[in-house]
Amino acid sequence: MKQFPVIFGGVFATFALSFIGLAMVPQLQIGNLQPFVDEDAGDIYPINAGGQAAQGRKVYIAEGCVACHSQQVRDEQMGADLARGWGDYKFPRRTVARDYIYDQPVLLGSMRTGPDLTNIGSRQSNPMWHYLHLYSPRYVTPGSIMPPFRFLFEKRKITGQRPDDALDLTGVEAPEAGYAIVPKPEAKALVAYLLSLDHSHALKEAGEAEPAAAAQPATSK
């Protein structure tokens, strides 16, 4: 009967240790990081994006983009992230805790069926490319296995002028004459969010990267 306190105490203690070590201590260490501020230059990083981008972030979560796309850049020792330009061209660097201080919830991701999206906004800043890509991934990138997000768009009869945001579709994907494919508000928000993904700002703790040191990759989509 003396075994019980031993088992229970052991079970409690071993687990409490890992809870404190891996869940609580990191919280103290990086849970309250402040943004980088250079008052002389009026330079603050990161900036808490709001508005449409924040709405788009919710769409990103709801569609489960995180199942296939990471938002973290590892350094040279851990792979070709920087060589691929995922660490951005202006300040090629890995990402660090400070990059994510405004992220609730954080979207690091653990799978790369598709490319990393940490800096997709600076890598591909053309909104029409994103609309077309979301509407029909293979229209833009043959060989992609990204699911189509046609349900974030609607077909509208053109009355008068063609809508400004109508998708530039040709061939089989084009709607019949007199109609246009336009993004719903969710798609607009999502693209606004993707365009907001731009971490091109040097940070001391990420190492003093030489600007534009990374080789230009073959494709950066």
Next chain:
Amino acid sequence: MTTQTETPSSSAVTSIEVEAVDRALIDASTRAPVMFFYTTALTWLFAATVFGVIASLKMHAPEFLGGWPALTYGRIWPAFTNTLVYGWGCPAAIGTSIWLMARLCRVALRSPAALIIGGIFWNIGVTVGVISILSGNMRPFELLEFPRSAAILLFIAYSLVSVWGLIMFNKRRSGHIYITTWYLLGAFFWFPWLYGAANVMIGHTHGAAQAGIAAWYMQGLLGLFFTSVGLGAVYYLIPKVLGRPIHSYYLASLGFWTQALFAGWTGMTRLTGGPVPAWMPTVSIAATIMMLIPLVTVTVNHVLTMYGRYDMVYYSPTIRFTIFGAFAWSLSIFAAIITSLRSVDRLTHFTQFSAGQFQLIVYAFFTMVMFGSMYYIVPRLVGCEWLSATFIRVHFWGAAYGMGLVILMLFIGGAAQGDAWLDPQLSPALVIGYFQPYMIARTIGWLLIVLAHLIFFLHFLAMLFRLGQPSGEPTLFAAIEEGGDHV
């Protein structure tokens, strides 16, 4: 090991007979809750199978069901992992734990209503959670996707089960605490803490530390909860069916304590190279390497307990499933140790290899052990034996080859994927070309699993409605030639 128990003379009531009656009464007292958990678990397993097939298909046929927002890959994949873990895994674990606890404490279960209420709460929670995921109301953390409302239900439900487990333990009639009970006590205790703490902390933190909590939870769930229930069942079933004690009790307790000590620390290997302080992954890599101790002690124990009796996999369905699961666990720890090393991690991180590791633990290890326990436990609850050895055979080979193929393809495909990402000249679309063939083969594996689950589901239904063979001899693959004391 061929000692036959002498048939006790009918005039005298022997202690063996008393014990047998006692055992039957204890078994009977667990019938309602255990069968409730098993039945709901298998229903969810079926849903998980369907989600798994759809998710697998979408990795090579992205336009398949492309117009359905609820079935887009980003929702169907978490729907699959969550139904597999919370719909099937946990209720199966709870069902098996209840039965094992009652048996090991030698106490008939009182007030099964509390357990069934827990089970109802649990299943409402899973239903709410899965519907939420499919409608896009989810959180972006692996196995924590369920929204808060569902998480609260799951927490209450499991707490009820935990409290019941402790009460049961308190009323036990046997002095010695068997190793299985240790594992089950651990599981009863760890799950509510893990699940409660992770859900609360995810809601109140932000930034990279949040990812640390999610990683700690994920690894704790697999390494502490599922491993505990799975290994606990293995430690009970193998000696029971073989009719011999485990090889070394000392090794078993060493394995338990080192597992308890190190498994909780392994989570940050999911964040190696990520935006967290470098000490976190480093500590977890060290802890993962220390998992060599439970890996070796537990595996050696299984190997030596089975020594000389490996022919039992030929006869006994329980042994065949259970030993498959036990060795799959060893393989999963081995794979975890290798991939935790930074030099390997740069290849396998962010690839399908990690999906393979997840399915190795949750399916090849845990699910197979649960199948093994069900083949042992269900006949003792419903009072009839499994209908057909052929059904069991098809179930085993379908599940073993199906999941074997799925995991192998995820491993090879994941390595190919990681290798392709390492070459910056390959565009993302070209990278996909490197692993897509393996994804097609994975879908073939899934079709075998569908067949296996369909057969098992029907077989289980037959047992539920007591259409099995009359009680007496257990359903074996073949008659045991030596005439052993197989139960």
